[in-house]
Amino acid sequence: MSSAEAVVLSAVTHTYGDVTAVGPVSLTVPAGEFLVLVGASGCGKSTLLRLIAGFEQPTAGSVEAAGVPPAPGRGAGLIFQQPRLFPWRTVGGNIALALRYAGIVPSRDRIVSLLSSVGLDDVAHRRTWQISGGQQQRVAIARALAVDNPLLLLDEPFAALDALTRERLQEDLRRVSAETGRTCIFVTHSVDEAVFLGSRVVVLTPRPGRIALDLPIDLPRSGIDPEELRGLPAFAAARTQVGAAVRHPEVFA
Template identity: 60%
Template sequence: MPDALVELLGVAHSYRTRGGAVPALGPLDLRVDPGEFVVVVGPSGSGKSTFLRVVTGFERPSEGEVRLLGRPPVPGRDVGIVFQQPRLFPWRTVAGNVDTALKWAGVPRADRPQRTLELLGQVGLAELGPRRTWEISGGQQQRVAIARALAARPRLLLMDEPFAALDALTRERLQEDVRSLTAGGSQGVVFVTHSVDEAVFLASRIVVLTDRPGRIALDLPVPLPREGVSADELRGSAEYAALRGEVAAAVRSTVLEPS
């Protein structure tokens, strides 16, 4: 078995408030291996974003241990991150935003223009390098954010509901792009969403979290083909519909009844 990209061992996290500790996550155990596309799905308040923060090291768990590439996580190291909002530098061009990420990644200055073109080509923006970020659409901005996250060739890509603010058509197109970009490689992806449809379309494995505190209610391999099948064929298949129903039922069952 290959070395894990991410391991969570008995991880739990609570937030301190004036009224006492508020449990947000766990305890849970989870392993993500190279090449996996793990989608974490659950209702609002299930600890999905907390999960990402402890994986990246932005939060230290109250209990348990997190290992990222075999060691404790350090914020900003070893992973690429795509947030809900693109968080681009508006004073830089599209290409300038990617160039900045390459600079932070230690890529030599002479190599950065070609690598920038390659990254923008990967996300379908090869012709838009000279444009300012405020001159392009929201979906294109998120493509720039993905290119920037890939700049350091991270072994692990973390995505925190990156398409939540986009219209339905743009969202579907970006789902297809991300699915193609990550198919067949050794890079691992952890993608957080509240959309069951998005989870089934993207994932090689789905993890459903319960209502707060988030625990694993379902850990489900997704045997759908990731290459050689069109998006429409995949979404229209009986297997897709069955998986979508199973995951939706698991998400509904995790929501606690009002006390």
Template identity: 70%
Template sequence: MSSPPEIGTAAAVQVQEVEHVYGTGADAVTALGPISLDVPRGSFLVIVGASGCGKSTLLRLIAGFEQPTSGAVRTAGERPLPGAGAGVVFQQPRLLPWKSVGGNVELALRYAGVPREERARRVPELLERVGLHNVAHRRIWQLSGGQQQRVAIARALAGDDPLLLLDEPFAALDALTRERLQEDLRLVSERTGRTSVFVTHSVEEAVFLGSRVVVLTKRPGRIALDLDIPLPRTGLEPDELRALPEYGALRAVLSHAVRDAAG
């Protein structure tokens, strides 16, 4: 493994000259890179591309779950450590079924070092933030799939980490629930000002959520397109946003780029 290059601390996430290889020798597969990008604080970056292009690999590197084969990844100027500095939401909620809804969120607050008396106050606040009211006492199996994913997002927000990482969190949901959660996540992101990195296959989802979208090529994943999404979001209802001519134009550009990048 080569020595990581020197990088600064201005961005929330910095990825510089990163490559990631699975396996060794004849079995080695280069999944990602070389790739470099900076994610400014408070932005919402969406990573989109075909299956197997390295989107989830990149997210795991940013989360600290894996280390790059070469190059450097930094969050807030530091090497990322699993469970530190970032809330992570997966495709499946991964909630603890033996705990109540509130118990799942309370546990995340406890791990974040929040005092017991403050945890009791913050659990309902976090559930309210993701659109869940008066469900803290309920069991996980009593919730729909969309509600469970809302709990997972609330849990990820519990630690007040400056970075939120989401790996296709809505992929397994029906279209209506998916749209509702997209709307909720966009509002939560605006209100908290957190930096978000979101992985998806969906161009529609990328345009709706992102302030910036990066399209990856087929394996090994490299940046095929890095596009700002300068849409006027404040004061617009979701249907109004999707009806804008510039929304349709950006969606068309991204759709074309994803098809080309998939080869």
């Protein structure tokens, strides 16, 4: 494997007891790609992400991240549906904790600039329960970006947000990922979100999760207004294709 490959799954299967949740799945994710995994609830999306994070071990096959089997707390930033911030700390204190955990001495400038990169100004001193759900999820993204992990794993991070906040966060994540060049693996069951964010979209079949469709999304990654992007014929075409695979994955598998 070359260093240009961030994640490699080779014939990965995962079972819980006698239930096969995933596989076999083989997938190579090049560095810098924004891969979105889409599929119905229960098709094994979270399991795949947990395998890549090293929280689960494959029952068969192998997983490599940056050339080695992944281990928890090493090499990947994680963002979940709930922001999972520490309520007894300020917003800035939550970021500082992540920096310290990674062996980085937190500075005020660094914390402020990280928060600013996700559209948050003047909140470092606030308690996490004094800001909105959308702002809390921005803090969770800033915390994951704080550490110089080349890989970001996101499990339905915007699912609990209202539609308008969700769109804003999608736009910001798209911009931030293009700016930082990090490899992202993003799980969602929204077809629209998948096509908007992904440079590649993989649709999974229902249990066991297997690849039904693996589609490169050939849309500009920067220098384009989100409204304009959503209006491109290629955007509509990709959404139709991904939507069909999500509705009838058996036809594609």
